[in-house]
Amino acid sequence: MHADEVAIDGGTVRRLVAAQLPKWADLPVRRLPPTGTDNQLFRLGDDLLVRMPRVPGPAETVAFEHDWLPRLAPHLPLPTPAPVALGEPGEGYPFAWTVVPWIEGDNPTEETFDPEEWASGLGAFVRSCREVPGMDGPVTTEGRGGPLPALDGWVRKWTARADTSEVSRDAVLAVWADALDAPAYDGEPRWFHGDLHEGNLLVRDGRLVAVIDWGCAGRGDPAIELNAMWGYVPVVAAETYRDAVGLDDAAYRRARGYALAPAISGWTYYRETAPEISRGALQTVRRLIASLD
Numbered sequence: 001m002h003a004d005e006v007a008i009d010g011g012t013v014r015r016l017v018a019a020q021l022p023k024w025a026d027l028p029v030r031r032l033p034p035t036g037t038d039n040q041l042f043r044l045g046d047d048l049l050v051r052m053p054r055v056p057g058p059a060e061t062v063a064f065e066h067d068w069l070p071r072l073a074p075h076l077p078l079p080t081p082a083p084v085a086l087g088e089p090g091e092g093y094p095f096a097w098t099v100v101p102w103i104e105g106d107n108p109t110e111e112t113f114d115p116e117e118w119a120s121g122l123g124a125f126v127r128s129c130r131e132v133p134g135m136d137g138p139v140t141t142e143g144r145g146g147p148l149p150a151l152d153g154w155v156r157k158w159t160a161r162a163d164t165s166e167v168s169r170d171a172v173l174a175v176w177a178d179a180l181d182a183p184a185y186d187g188e189p190r191w192f193h194g195d196l197h198e199g200n201l202l203v204r205d206g207r208l209v210a211v212i213d214w215g216c217a218g219r220g221d222p223a224i225e226l227n228a229m230w231g232y233v234p235v236v237a238a239e240t241y242r243d244a245v246g247l248d249d250a251a252y253r254r255a256r257g258y259a260l261a262p263a264i265s266g267w268t269y270y271r272e273t274a275p276e277i278s279r280g281a282l283q284t285v286r287r288l289i290a291s292l293d
Helices: 010-020 062-075 115-130 148-160 169-181 222-230 235-245 249-269 275-291
Strands: 029-031 039-044 048-053 085-087 097-101 190-192 201-204 207-211 218-220
Touching (some): 010 029, 010 039, 010 048, 010 085, 115 190, 115 201, 115 207, 115 235, 148 169, 169 249, 169 275, 222 275, 249 275
Antiparallel strands (some): 029 039, 039 048, 190 218
């Protein structure tokens, strides 16, 4: 999926656990099917999960999750997989890695989870996250949740590479221009997850039970969480989600910019290596363009 991706097998994980976390050395290790774009997951016994970054960028978030998720978790209404151990590079593997609790559940789909419940439950979680005390946590200065102008070069670079047979570049840049023209956020930086899609949600018995993978989290513009409206929140429940999150029209406009930045790049970047992700990103771009009408 990535040119600089590191291959990780179960044998390497077993040796790392045995050498660094010997209390779990006898637990079975089972490689899970690849999901997402950043980490390879391994089940460790019945109650634990090993998260191994596959590329350098996500590897930089390991220390953040280890330091901050235990502090955030007590303030959140759903179980949060705060790391219970931090591993170091070794056995030819170059990155730090974590062990987190295993949380039972399934990713939601429109066929298995009521879209309105999806939207309202996730919106309520976002509001709770927004109210978590700052605790002097890191404030994002660029990227997700940071000032939108810092993403201008990124959006324009990937828009220039976009396939014009699929969407109009002018239409894409119109979405971006409207987001930049929206009033900037001038409030206190708020905690955000930053990557709310169905792969990072777990549901059980018809309820949202966990939000996982906090590698994009930080403090900044709360509008970042509205970007799920054009991504993975079902279309029929997008407005329900907007109402549940409860931000103003300026945040809605900025959120379109936050949604556009990863979608316009992901569409082209993953076209050959992860076609399903690429198609989802293209769908987001199209929904964003349609939302300007």
